Amino acid sequence: MAVTGRRCAVLGSPIAHSLSPVLHRAAYAARGLDWSYEAVEVTEDGLADFVAGLDGTWRGLSLTMPLKRAVLPLLTDLDPWAAVSGAANTVVLDGDHRVGHNTDVPGAVAALTERSSGPWTEAVVLGGGATAASVLLALAELGTHRARLLVRNPDRAAETLAAVHRHAPQLPVTVGLLGEPATGDVLVSTVPADAQTPELLATVTAPVVFEVLYDPWPTPLVTEARRRGATVVGGLDLLVHQAALQVALMTGAPGPLAAMRAAGEAALLDGTR
Structure with missing residues (x-):
């Protein structure tokens, strides 16, 4: 049984x-937990x-950019x-122990797979940061054979390439510049909305598009x-799935996916946080 009165934060x-906060609080309410x-x-x-x-009341942290x-x-x-992956989006706190997890990979x-059955043979990823690395690792799990990473600065893709090589050395990843043709079975975008210019959008032809942003x-x-x-x-989709995994790690109870998704959809609709 989960300990009461614990603190968590993003x-x-x-x-x-x-x-x-909307998703995790919805999970706590659904599970009857008086956590914050x-x-x-x-x-x-x-x-x-x-x-x-942080003192002993703290149980978990979510981490973003x-x-x-x-x-x-x-x-x-x-x-x-x-x-x-060389990245942690979750920290579970237990006394002096701080255990880092990456729920972005299984969340992706x-x-x-919730929205599409693939195929995932050839992938293009826009952006080269930590989220791009996690999604590339997820695609490797789904059987991607070839991937192309399109970035503003190829030098900043080094950590992402190293992560893929550690886990899936059989997956060739080439690096190009944003604005080059982005064709494949699936395209993943981790770039800001204001970088999605008409010129960039004209290069995108994939039948499956994974936009990791949820706002705007x-x-x-x-x-x-x-x-x-x-x-x-x-x-x-990504946020709810990875957050449900975080809830499970922090509380010991499965994250209530439907309740969390409903809360997230409602918050986006009315603009609350």
Whole structure:
């Protein structure tokens, strides 16, 4: 049985837009837990001090940009996905133990397979950060044979390429620049909505489009994908699945997926957080 009165939070910068508090609080309500979950603005420079100041009431942290990689030196252990991806979006706190997990990878697998049956043979990923690495690892699990990473600066894709090589050395990943043709069975976008220019959208022809953003929604990419009749996997799909896994890790009880999704959809509709 879960301990009562525990504290959890999502950390990042910027963080005011985060839907994570809505999802986790919905899970606590559905499970009858008197836990709290808040959004806290924390930069990379402030992360170590924030973590060092946590007391025994704290049970878990969710991490978003730009902290998924920055948190690793502060942890005592990593789950296999965090270790191979070089990023943790979840920290479970137990006394002096801080265990990092990456629920983005299994969350992405669940989101993709919920909306589409594939094939996933050839993939294109826009952006080269921690989320891109997690989705590439998810695609490797789904049987992707070839992948192309399109980025603004190829030098910043090095950590993502290393993560894929550690887990799936058989998966060739080539690197190109944003704006090059983005053809394949599935396209994943991890770039901001304001970077989704008409010129960029004109390069996208994949039948399955995975937009990891959920706010703003729909993004220009989603609008264009729907116009073309593509299958859309949304950022809320990813967020709900990875958050349900976080709830399970933090509370010991399965995350109530339907209740969390309903809460997230309602919050996006009325603009509350």
